Amino acid sequence: MTDEKVKDEALQILGLFHVLPRLVVFDLDYTLWPFYWYRECRSKREMPSLYREAKGILYALEEKGVSVAIASRSPTPDIAKTFLEKLGINSMFVAHEIFSSWTHKTEHFERIHRRTGVPFQSMLFFDDEDRNIEVSKMGVPSVLVGNGVTIGAFREGLADFCQKLGHKKK
Secondary structure (H helix, E strand, C coil), X not given: CCHHXXXXXXXXXXXXXXXXXXXXXXXXXXXXXXXXXXXXXXXXXXXXXXXXXXXXHHHHHHHCCCEEEEEECCCCHHHHHHHHHHCCCHHHEEEEEECCCCCCCHHHHXXXXXXXXXXXXXXXXXXXXXXXXXXXXXXXXXXXXXXXCCHHHHHHHHHHHHHHHCCCEC
């Protein structure tokens, strides 16, 4: 599916819900892109790629006015930002919390909250590691993705977000 078709489908899904998150937060490795860049990529010169549906979902969120951010536990944020720039999506993110941490990303979310002012319950989070979904204890609706963010995971996340707020689909 092309980025444009994914974007159109994501926009249709977004239109099904009365309430949308104010901020959607993504992990990078095995969530937006199919590799651990700090382990598998050795140089900023390498050309990264995103999961097939990731860019279309990001474009749909941008078109609907929903902000996006990154929460990634990584020892080399400069390479991640270079990859985001090469992919043409770096400027889409209102917060880039990319740093090494032994926590369950709680510090990442604290920083995102301070930077954006968005309450935790108004955020939605996608990650591939079960231990990082622990931020749901902070009130952040979270989705564990198996093989990157997909239209199906996106729909699931929005439904979960609305359910936790006590809202239903349109």
